[in-house]
Amino acid sequence: MTDSLTEPLVSTSARTIGVFDSGFGGLTVLRALVDHMPRARFAFIGDTARLPYGSKSRRTIARYAVESTQFLVREQGAEFLVIACNTASALALDAIQDAVPVPVLGVIEPGAEAARAASRSNDVLVIATDATVQSHAYQTACNHRGLRALEKACPLLVPLVEEGWTNHPVTEQVIRIYLDELNATAAAEGLNPDTLVLGCTHYPLLRPLIERAVPAGMRVIDSAESAAAAAAAMINGRAAAVEPGNRAVDTQIRCFATDSVEKFERLGSRFLGRPVGQVELVDLGG
Amino acid sequence: MTDSLTEPLVSTSARTIGVFDSGFGGLTVLRALVDHMPRARFAFIGDTARLPYGSKSRRTIARYAVESTQFLVREQGAEFLVIACNTASALALDAIQDAVPVPVLGVIEPGAEAARAASRSNDVLVIATDATVQSHAYQTACNHRGLRALEKACPLLVPLVEEGWTNHPVTEQVIRIYLDELNATAAAEGLNPDTLVLGCTHYPLLRPLIERAVPAGMRVIDSAESAAAAAAAMINGRAAAVEPGNRAVDTQIRCFATDSVEKFERLGSRFLGRPVGQVELVDLGG
Numbered sequence: 001m002t003d004s005l006t007e008p009l010v011s012t013s014a015r016t017i018g019v020f021d022s023g024f025g026g027l028t029v030l031r032a033l034v035d036h037m038p039r040a041r042f043a044f045i046g047d048t049a050r051l052p053y054g055s056k057s058r059r060t061i062a063r064y065a066v067e068s069t070q071f072l073v074r075e076q077g078a079e080f081l082v083i084a085c086n087t088a089s090a091l092a093l094d095a096i097q098d099a100v101p102v103p104v105l106g107v108i109e110p111g112a113e114a115a116r117a118a119s120r121s122n123d124v125l126v127i128a129t130d131a132t133v134q135s136h137a138y139q140t141a142c143n144h145r146g147l148r149a150l151e152k153a154c155p156l157l158v159p160l161v162e163e164g165w166t167n168h169p170v171t172e173q174v175i176r177i178y179l180d181e182l183n184a185t186a187a188a189e190g191l192n193p194d195t196l197v198l199g200c201t202h203y204p205l206l207r208p209l210i211e212r213a214v215p216a217g218m219r220v221i222d223s224a225e226s227a228a229a230a231a232a233a234m235i236n237g238r239a240a241a242v243e244p245g246n247r248a249v250d251t252q253i254r255c256f257a258t259d260s261v262e263k264f265e266r267l268g269s270r271f272l273g274r275p276v277g278q279v280e281l282v283d284l285g286g
Numbered sequence: 287m288t289d290s291l292t293e294p295l296v297s298t299s300a301r302t303i304g305v306f307d308s309g310f311g312g313l314t315v316l317r318a319l320v321d322h323m324p325r326a327r328f329a330f331i332g333d334t335a336r337l338p339y340g341s342k343s344r345r346t347i348a349r350y351a352v353e354s355t356q357f358l359v360r361e362q363g364a365e366f367l368v369i370a371c372n373t374a375s376a377l378a379l380d381a382i383q384d385a386v387p388v389p390v391l392g393v394i395e396p397g398a399e400a401a402r403a404a405s406r407s408n409d410v411l412v413i414a415t416d417a418t419v420q421s422h423a424y425q426t427a428c429n430h431r432g433l434r435a436l437e438k439a440c441p442l443l444v445p446l447v448e449e450g451w452t453n454h455p456v457t458e459q460v461i462r463i464y465l466d467e468l469n470a471t472a473a474a475e476g477l478n479p480d481t482l483v484l485g486c487t488h489y490p491l492l493r494p495l496i497e498r499a500v501p502a503g504m505r506v507i508d509s510a511e512s513a514a515a516a517a518a519a520m521i522n523g524r525a526a527a528v529e530p531g532n533r534a535v536d537t538q539i540r541c542f543a544t545d546s547v548e549k550f551e552r553l554g555s556r557f558l559g560r561p562v563g564q565v566e567l568v569d570l571g572g
Binding site for chain 2: 049056057163170177259260
């Protein structure tokens with residue numbers, strides 16, 4: 001893959017890739033996409049007016065997700081869509097694929113595929129939000145690949161990230177409590193997990209703390225990174241090289257939100273790893 | 287006031303009191319209302335389909351709040367309304383008062399009034415959610431009463447309560463961190479606070495931990511309790527006696543939600559201090 005480092009990814013240079021989330025957590029997916037395809041154009045929309053999706057019905061989530069993704073395709077010219085939202089990936093991927101004429105990739109299948117590639121024991125753990133766990137989307141995707149999966153909701157981790165406590169002793173304690181509970185349940189159920197999937201777009205910001213807290217030898221899979229790698233492979237027709245932090249390329253990124261751009265602008269750069277710039281307000285109605 | 291303990295609160299026996307929140311945190315206000323008026327009928331609605339209100343515009347919040355409170359008045363016959371939601375109290379009280387023909391009481395003015403009565407130094411601290419702090423509604427209400435008020439957003443406390451960690455060492459640490467920061471800011475600004483207002487309907491569940499964490503001699507004011515006392519005084523025409531935990535009276539309570547009753551039913555009893563029973567789903571449109 002090292003040849004890609006010298007060979008420009010010309011095939012993606014003119015492409016616009018649309019990235020959709022209910023909020024701004026999906027900026028971690030956008031960050032990984034930029035690392036893989038720094039020369040592409042990106043349009044990101046966070047449906048902040050209507051988050052959180054997790055407590056809403058499948059039909060409502062599908063309607064919201066279709067409206068946001070149609071904006072990306074029709075108004076922003078997106079030729080490829082990444083659904084950087086676990087809830088929408090779990091509950092609305094089919095509806096989005098039916099509604100737009102471009103390829104659509106969610107975060108769950110790539111995360112499960114990366115877990116399959118990483119695991120030797122075929123037993124994996126998944127941490128995610130309450131809504132994602134209740135959908136059992138990761139468990140289903142893992143089961144389809146012959147893996148056993150144990151999921152755990154970790155509802156404090158998103159607020160801890162949004163408080164900015166990504167390297168805080170309280171956050172480290174909370175992570176250890178959650179992982180201890182999860183490992184105890186796994187042991188009680190006779191599982192021998194060797195892989196942990198981060199099934200929420202906020203969790204990559206906690207990766208250093210999580211890697212310190214997992215048992216020795218456990219692989220940590222970031223579904224944001226897995227989705228970005230899968231998207232790059234689909235767009236380029238082959239696995240793309242990662243160019244993390246390639247500052248030589250002035251990647252074109254436009255960010256949109258449906259309400260309250262203030263929090264998006266204030267916290268977004270931490271997720272994106274670069275300034276998000278001015279977030280444009282867009283009215284999708286309803 | 288002790289005469290009220292023997293004298294039945296006949297004046298409220300036939301009244302229906304409507305209680306509105308964006309979620310179910312306002313059940314702590316309902317709990318305090320039941321303690322004050324166990325013989326009243328209560329109708330509670332949580333607009334769970336459209337929470338959180340905090341990130342939405344004033345106009346949108348007002349529209350949502352009016353729809354919910356009109357349901358309480360028109361469909362449930364509420365003759366008195368308590369807005370058990372700090373965001374709606376801060377941003378939509380006028381709109382609600384214009385839209386319904388019954389008396390309406392929010393949580394903020396009673397909380398500020400209780401702080402005025404409690405404080406000798408006339409310097410008070412307020413902890414609340416980010417949205418409530420950004421509205422500066424408590425600061426304004428305190429200033430009108432000749433108090434100086436310093437507000438602090440404590441965004442981790444709601445998720446900690448909802449995780450059930452109301453008596454957990456992590457929660458105690460988080461409370462101490464927030465209060466230490468708040469007291470340091472107060473000292474730096476030359477304030478001498480002797481009163482702390484709990485400006486969020488979730489916080490009464492943390493009262494024991496908060497009372498352990500405040501400096502010696504600091505009074506803790508619960509705006510849920512203050513609003514309930516004020517409502518009882520308005521309804522009875524005088525201060526009502528509290529009958530906490532009066533189980534002899536079979537208080538009539540009906541709870542409604544606009545979406546996802548599951549979390550409401552699962553967590554609600556912890557806030558209400560008694561089973562919430564079956565939560566009825568209601569469609570307000572939009």
